[in-house]
Amino acid sequence: MTETQALTEPLDTMIRLLSFEGKQNPYPLYEELRAHGGLVRLGDKHWLAVGYEECARALRAPGLLQTDAAMQDLRMPGWREHSSWQWLTKNMLFSNEPDHDRMRRFFSSAFSAHSVSAFGPMVERLADEAVARLEKAAAEGAPEGVDLVEELTYRLPIAVLGELLSIPPEDQPGMHPLIKAITTSMDPVGDLSQLNPGDAAMDKLAEYVADLVDRRRAAPGTDLTSAFVKARDAGSDLTEEDLVANLMAVIVAGSEAPQDLLGNSIRIAAEHPEYAERIREDAEFTARFLEEVLRFDPPVHALNRVAGEDQEFFGETVTRGSAVTLLIASGNRDPRRFTEPDRFDPDRPGNQKQLTFSAGAHYCLGAALARMTAETLLPKLFRRFPDLAVVGAPGFRDQIVQRGHDRLPVTLG
Numbered sequence: 001m002t003e004t005q006a007l008t009e010p011l012d013t014m015i016r017l018l019s020f021e022g023k024q025n026p027y028p029l030y031e032e033l034r035a036h037g038g039l040v041r042l043g044d045k046h047w048l049a050v051g052y053e054e055c056a057r058a059l060r061a062p063g064l065l066q067t068d069a070a071m072q073d074l075r076m077p078g079w080r081e082h083s084s085w086q087w088l089t090k091n092m093l094f095s096n097e098p099d100h101d102r103m104r105r106f107f108s109s110a111f112s113a114h115s116v117s118a119f120g121p122m123v124e125r126l127a128d129e130a131v132a133r134l135e136k137a138a139a140e141g142a143p144e145g146v147d148l149v150e151e152l153t154y155r156l157p158i159a160v161l162g163e164l165l166s167i168p169p170e171d172q173p174g175m176h177p178l179i180k181a182i183t184t185s186m187d188p189v190g191d192l193s194q195l196n197p198g199d200a201a202m203d204k205l206a207e208y209v210a211d212l213v214d215r216r217r218a219a220p221g222t223d224l225t226s227a228f229v230k231a232r233d234a235g236s237d238l239t240e241e242d243l244v245a246n247l248m249a250v251i252v253a254g255s256e257a258p259q260d261l262l263g264n265s266i267r268i269a270a271e272h273p274e275y276a277e278r279i280r281e282d283a284e285f286t287a288r289f290l291e292e293v294l295r296f297d298p299p300v301h302a303l304n305r306v307a308g309e310d311q312e313f314f315g316e317t318v319t320r321g322s323a324v325t326l327l328i329a330s331g332n333r334d335p336r337r338f339t340e341p342d343r344f345d346p347d348r349p350g351n352q353k354q355l356t357f358s359a360g361a362h363y364c365l366g367a368a369l370a371r372m373t374a375e376t377l378l379p380k381l382f383r384r385f386p387d388l389a390v391v392g393a394p395g396f397r398d399q400i401v402q403r404g405h406d407r408l409p410v411t412l413g
Contacts, residue, residue: 010040010048018188020398026301027342030330038334039314045322047313052338052355054314055331060360061313064305064324065096071306074321076192084185084198087206090245093253093362096308100361103246106231106238108365110224116368120376122163127377130156131384138412145391145409149263150176152381153408157258160373161251166216166223171208178205179252183402202248209247213240250366258370260299260404261290265374267408268293268344269382270390275346276382283375289346290374294332295354296344301329302401303358328355329403387413 010033016022017029030050033040038051049055058064065071069089072079079085088094092103109115130152138146158172167175178201185198213229220226225247232238269276269289278285303326307318318324332354333341345351357364364370382388391409 010036010042014042014048018400023398023400023403024396026329026400026403027333030327030333033327034330034334038336039316041316042325045319047316047318047322047324049324049326050330050334052331052334052336055326055328055355056359058305058313058324058326059303059328059355059358059362061305061311063307063309063311064313065308066094066100066362067304067306068094068096068099071096071308075306075323078192079195082185082192082195082199083206084182084195084202087202087245087248088185090241091249092246092365093249097361102237103242104361104365106236106242107228107246107250110227111365111369113368116372119160119164119369120372123160123372123376126156126159126163127373127380130159130377131380134381135384135412145411148266148408148410149259149405150407153259153262153266153405154255156262156377157255157370157373158251160369161254164223165212165225165247165250166221167212167251175205175208175251175255177201179256180397182252183256184399186401187399205248205251206244209244209251213244213247253364254366254369256402256404257299257364257366258373260402261293261370261374262377263405263408264297264299265290265293265378266381266388266410267390267394267405268297269378270388270410272344276386276388279378280382280386281379283379285346286375286378287371288351290371290378291351291354292344292346292348294356295338295348295351296332298329298332298354298356299402299404300356301403302327328358331355385412387411389413 013029013032017026022029033048033050038049038054040048040050042048049058067075072085072089092100095103134146134152137151154176158175161167162169162172181197181201182205185195189195212225216226217229220230228243232243269279275289279289305324305326307320307322307324310317310319335341357367389411391411394405394408396403397406
């Protein structure tokens with residue numbers, strides 16, 4: 001293979017991957033990329049980590065930085081004119097040290113495994129209500145099916161966040177289009193004007209969250225927003241802007257990724273009735289099933305890093321300012337790590353080693369809550385609707401970073 005071919009072929013694959021058609025089933029394209037190795041050069045200043053070991057090490061590499069404001073200045077000139085990225089770079093997800101550690105310490109205890117265990121009764125109640133609401137929506141809706149995204153997979157995660165953060169139920173449905181628009185800002189863009197929908201949505205969400213903080217400050221309750229406001233006002237090193245930015249991040253990340261995990265899990269279980277039957281009765285199997293969903297068809301496919309300094313990475317010199325795109329969904333299908341990676345197998349040993357919730361300092365803060373929500377809902381759903389079936393071949397949103405269904409029509413049987 002000549003050097004020209006080595007550069008041209010991955011670029012051609014990436015062009016197809018970023019098309020709407022490519023996003024519907026990116027896994028064959030990931031395989032094409034892995035054929036060039038676990039670390040693929042896309043250009044002078046852009047690399048793709050597509051192998052499991054390459055992604056896993058990149059997630060922990062101190063020299064590969066999040067796309068904070070300083071890194072965005074290197075990679076995306078003009079971004080400061082767009083409020084979507086103005087706000088994103090102010091939250092912990094897109095921060096580096098020392099800001100990341102400062103913000104994560106403030107919020108982490110509220111979402112630790114120990115803290116989340118206390119949310120169990122609340123999640124159980126909301127899951128029961130969600131299943132009942134789904135049944136009512138199906139009874140009142142069209143005979144050809146009910147949209148699971150609109151009626152269940154978005155509504156349950158946002159209801160959980162609503163209880164935790166004191167977001168009234170009547171405000172929750174209207175947040176969905178804002179959250180969807182904001183997540184598109186994290187996808188690759190060819191023109192910065194593509195950020196405009198995310199900018200408008202981010203402005204509206206920022207206004208809402210700032211008002212929520214003011215309301216909880218004036219009339220505190222037992223919710224997490226009130227606790228965060230109290231802690232900040234008591235002398236924390238968190239600024240008001242930090243508080244608003246990170247609450248927005250909790251709302252967006254804490255609803256969209258669980259929504260897509262639920263949607264993919266329900267679709268796969270409906271397509272394999274033998275798994276749905278085991279989910280109804282076996283909690284340990286349900287946990288393994290969800291780990292395999294997170295590996296096989298995850299809600300998050302890509303993460304971005306920028307080299308903060310010249311460095312050697314898997315035998316290659318990655319220069320300062322180079323983008324390193326971590327295609328973690330490709331890493332989750334790497335045959336060097338998983339035997340028969342394109343086969344869905346909930347009994348697969350080691351499937352909990354998937355990369356979907358990231359790793360290292362940026363390990364997903366909401367992982368325990370996302371798992372609890374899914375482990376609680378799925379058995380209830382398939383006990384109540386054992387004949388639940390997906391209608392047709394549902395498509396995926398035109399996104400690659402955060403991947404899931406825009407609509408998921410089902411019949412309940």
